[in-house]
Amino acid sequence: MEQLNPSDLKVILHSKRANVYYLEHARVMQKDGRVLYLTEAKNENQYWNIPIANTTVILLGTGTSITQAAMRMLASAGVLVGFCGGGGTPLFMGSEIEWMTPQSEYRPTEYMQGWMQFWFDDAKRLEVAKRFQLARIEFIRKTWAKDRDLKEYGFYLDDFNIQTALEGFEKKIPQMNKVGDLLLAEAAMTKQLYKIAATCTGVKGFSRNPELGDLANDFLNHGNYLAYGLAATTLWVLGIPHGFAVMHGKTRRGALVFDVADLIKDAVVLPYAFICAKERMTEQEFRAQILQKFLEHKCLDQMFEQVKDAALSSKNGDEA
Structure with a gap:
């Protein structure tokens, strides 16, 4: 499978991005240059792709985890991540009040x-x-x-x-x-x-x-x-x-x-x-x-x- 880097993705303005994700009982990881989330089915594990260039927010609910490599790619794509309880409430943790914010030296002043x-x-x-x-x-x-x-x-x-x-x-x-x-x-x-x-x-x-x-x-x-x-x-x-x-x-x-x-x-x-x-x-x-x-x-x-x-x-x- 072809490797993708965040810099290779077509940039979509945040105001035009279509996706907000709320995940439960899933593991978010990086695989082959993509960010995926893994869910445990009865007989097998299933992988689902997250189109990070067209995503604004990911809320991680009950029973979730995320890898360092996945966070690196999400940060590069400018996706905000927040840990929360069941159903998306309440927000628990983040470095900018409730949110784990991507780090960039090039945001406007x-x-x-x-x-x-x-x-x-x-x-x-x-x-x-x-x-x-x-x-x-x-x-x-x-x-x-x-x-x-x-x-x-x-x-x-x-x-x-x-x-x-x-x-x-x-x-x-x-x-x-x-x-x-x-x-x-x-x-x-x-x-x-x-x-x-x-x-x-x-x-x-x-x-x-x-x-x-x-x-x-x-x-x-x-x-x-x-x-x-x-x-x-x-x-x-x-x-x-x-x-x-x-x-x-x-x-x-x-x-x-x-x-x-x-x-x-x-x-x-x-x-x-x-x-x-x-x-x-x-x-x-x-x-x-x-x-x-x-x-x-x-x-x-x-x-x-x-x-x-x-x-x-x-x-x-x-x-x-």
């Missing part, structure tokens, strides 16, 4: 420099937090307006309750003077969206509790962690450390991952967690649905666009 120009100013940091929340609302509108599957379950933008939730939060954002107030208003909107999604899908008695163990809560947990993987990838590629959050708190070193993931979570993860719970999908079926919707609605592009705009507009504004 302009976005980090732009981020730092506003980050130490409370007022400017609040403005970026507001911008992220407005972008979040706009992405919900854009996604729900064109997603036919959502419309089949009654997610219509002209629905009074949906309009009330989005417009109510949108009107409050410019008046906010503290990040804490913005967080409270954001939580209230999300609570309204949970209620709307539960009504549309007929999920009765829903209460958001990550530890509850019902399908809707489990799917929300799982989908959110997939979104965190995309957010961590965005920040790594742009060279911005996870600790420089604009909204989620000064005591959580990985808080910027949560800020960036929020740009797309309510638009995609929230409604499909309820839809897939109603359809009694398996965890694997839910994951496939969410990843397909991430691609369909260009969620990674949305993250890159918003983070880059926030960093560069501040930098360009100061230069002006």
Whole structure:
């Protein structure tokens, strides 16, 4: 079999990469210049190829291991790796907060420099937090307006309750003077969206509790962690450390991952967690649905666009 080196692979921009993997009871290794994962079948072992040039994130769940040679190839291809519990939650370990990040001396510096120009100013940091929340609302509108599957379950933008939730939060954002107030208003909107999604899908008695163990809560947990993987990838590629959050708190070193993931979570993860719970999908079926919707609605592009705009507009504004 022909040997392949990571440098021989055609480079695919991270914002265009299609694959996020969650593996259980598998061994990840390098073989003949490729990264594979090995699963134990009843009578034989089976190998499956991981197309690393088109992969953003690998989550290693229960009963997994990885070789040093495989990590070397994944790092060369710019793939983030995280160890996690069953079903993708919680994240356990990584060298950059939760993630084992590829090491590269050639990541850009302009976005980090732009981020730092506003980050130490409370007022400017609040403005970026507001911008992220407005972008979040706009992405919900854009996604729900064109997603036919959502419309089949009654997610219509002209629905009074949906309009009330989005417009109510949108009107409050410019008046906010503290990040804490913005967080409270954001939580209230999300609570309204949970209620709307539960009504549309007929999920009765829903209460958001990550530890509850019902399908809707489990799917929300799982989908959110997939979104965190995309957010961590965005920040790594742009060279911005996870600790420089604009909204989620000064005591959580990985808080910027949560800020960036929020740009797309309510638009995609929230409604499909309820839809897939109603359809009694398996965890694997839910994951496939969410990843397909991430691609369909260009969620990674949305993250890159918003983070880059926030960093560069501040930098360009100061230069002006």
